[in-house]
Amino acid sequence: MTTPSVPTNEAWGMLAEVAGEEREARMRQRYEEMASLPEQARVEQMLAMARAEYALQDDKLRPFALSRLQTWLKLEDGAARAIAASYNAAMSKMPGPQAMRRVAIDQTLAREFSAGDEAKLRTLAPEVFAGVPIKAAFASARQAVSPPEPAKKGGWWPFKGR
16 A cells, blocks of 8 residues: 655665765664654655665665664664664555565565574564574574484374284
């Protein structure tokens, strides 16, 4: 479902042309300003920003999305939760192809983060990262679990052993 009355935030999209660290600094500043806004105003602004973000070509979108996620990790916890919740609410108003593009890109980028950062991103956007295997769980599970016992030989018929 789209909201045609919300324009695209062109200034947000132009951050794709800025180098990584500078882009993240500007993103952080913008997110910190938005964190104090009422939820509805934050979602409306986030929707305009999301429209600009997903209007980017793939070669620009991937580093932009990586900067967005890295910036979320640098925000104070309360601000990060508010921004992520607003972003998720805005994405629910985006057309299906853009929403799916977000999930695909963010899930691919999850590999770029440490297990701790990935865990924090999972708390911020569980609906996006739910389908991605958990790094920390797999690493500890491989070390803790011994190989499975071999299956007992027998037929498929339940009364064969009688």
